[in-house]
Amino acid sequence: MKKLTPWFLIFGLMYLALGNTKVEAKIVTPVVTGAVEATPTAIVIPTVAPVVNITEAKGKEIEYKVEKWNGFNVLRVATGWAVNKGVSTNTLVLLLLLPLVATLVSFLHYVVGLSGYGIFMPTMIAVAFLATGVFGGLLLFALILIVSLLSNLLLRKLKLHFWPARAIGLLLISIGTFLLMVLSSFVSWIDISQISIFPILFMILLAEEFTRTQLAKSEKEAKRLMIGTIVLAVVGAVTMNFIWIQNVALNYPDLLVVLVLVINLLVGNYTGIRWMEISRFKKGMREKSDRR
Numbered sequence: 001m002k003k004l005t006p007w008f009l010i011f012g013l014m015y016l017a018l019g020n021t022k023v024e025a026k027i028v029t030p031v032v033t034g035a036v037e038a039t040p041t042a043i044v045i046p047t048v049a050p051v052v053n054i055t056e057a058k059g060k061e062i063e064y065k066v067e068k069w070n071g072f073n074v075l076r077v078a079t080g081w082a083v084n085k086g087v088s089t090n091t092l093v094l095l096l097l098l099p100l101v102a103t104l105v106s107f108l109h110y111v112v113g114l115s116g117y118g119i120f121m122p123t124m125i126a127v128a129f130l131a132t133g134v135f136g137g138l139l140l141f142a143l144i145l146i147v148s149l150l151s152n153l154l155l156r157k158l159k160l161h162f163w164p165a166r167a168i169g170l171l172l173i174s175i176g177t178f179l180l181m182v183l184s185s186f187v188s189w190i191d192i193s194q195i196s197i198f199p200i201l202f203m204i205l206l207a208e209e210f211t212r213t214q215l216a217k218s219e220k221e222a223k224r225l226m227i228g229t230i231v232l233a234v235v236g237a238v239t240m241n242f243i244w245i246q247n248v249a250l251n252y253p254d255l256l257v258v259l260v261l262v263i264n265l266l267v268g269n270y271t272g273i274r275w276m277e278i279s280r281f282k283k284g285m286r287e288k289s290d291r292r
Contacts, residue, residue, distance in 0.1 A: 056090060056131075075253035089250060094127070094240075096249040099260050101126050101236040103267075108232060110267050113276030116229030117209050125206055125229060126236030128199035134234055136192040140180060141203045141230070147176040148207040173204060 079092055105122045108114040116122045129137035151169040158165070177200055184192045206229060213222035239245060249256050273281065 073254055075257065076251070079250065079253055093246050093250050096253055096256055097240050097246070098123060098127075100245075100249070100256065101240060103260050103263050104236055104239060105232050106264065107267050108235065110270055111272075111274065113274035114228050114232055115225060116232045117206070117213075117225050121206060121209065122229050122232035122236060124202045125233035126240065128202040129233055129237035130240050131199045132192050132195050134237055136184065137199070137203075137237070138230070138234075139184075140177065140192055140200070141206065143176055143180050144173055144200075144203050145207045145210065147173050148204075148211060152211060170204070173207075 082092060083089060101123050102119055105116070105119050109116070109119075125137075125141075131137075132140060148169060151172045152165075155165040155168060160168075181192055181195075206226070210222050210226045213225060
């Protein structure tokens with residue numbers, strides 16, 4: 001797991017750096033003033049098209065075409081009804097992609113061997129990273145985790161009851177997050193000043209899980225689960241951010257449901273060794289083959 005973790009993080013950061021913004025041409029017609037005659041030529045200025053953020057119900061949305069029922073596209077027709085009634089296509093895509101990300105987390109856990117804080121925590125953090133961007137999300141979570149750990153050390157010396165101590169810790173986290181949002185507004189490529197409260201709450205929950213695991217089990221186990229959760233969340237966020245996956249989820253929801261069911265049935269009956277544990281048991285496997 002330690003060998004694969006940096007590669008997952010590097011992949012997520014590279015994907016964020018490259019981005020998936022589209023460039024479109026904008027035609028600007030020359031303005032006629034006075035006796036100057038306009039020429040028939042036009043100036044072509046490249047402008048950056050707005051990126052679809054499926055965590056936002058308003059704003060730029062994914063295009064959708066209504067389709068008639070043919071006996072096999074029940075969800076597709078239901079999606080068309082919902083869109084006609086005013087439901088945001090971004091919200092529908094996010095709802096359809098959540099089971100896919102959970103399936104991906106399940107596959108990486110049982111087949112590959114990556115472990116995190118359950119299946120819902122990595123999925124929620126993936127949605128948070130989708131809203132903030134992978135790099136901005138990692139920076140925000142690092143700040144929340146550092147403030148949470150420092151506040152725990154400070155409040156432990158005051159010997160307060162648990163809930164008042166956590167309330168003061170939440171106050172410090174809120175102040176630190178506020179300052180980071182203000183500072184990030186001056187840097188365009190890590191701007192998290194416009195995010196909603198929900199990604200921040202998800203990251204605070206992850207920091208709380210880390211602290212709770214430290215107290216209940218051990219610091220080593222807490223670090224292992226936290227790193228695994230972050231890696232799973234990065235993979236899930238990168239997956240959901242692909243435009244073609246969003247289009248498949250919206251235009252072929254029935255196919256997506258079947259795909260999720262089939263993969264989970266296969267993973268649910270998987271009895272083989274996890275890929276990351278092959279090196280651990282490789283010596284024993286060799287000895288067994290030599291005896292034969």
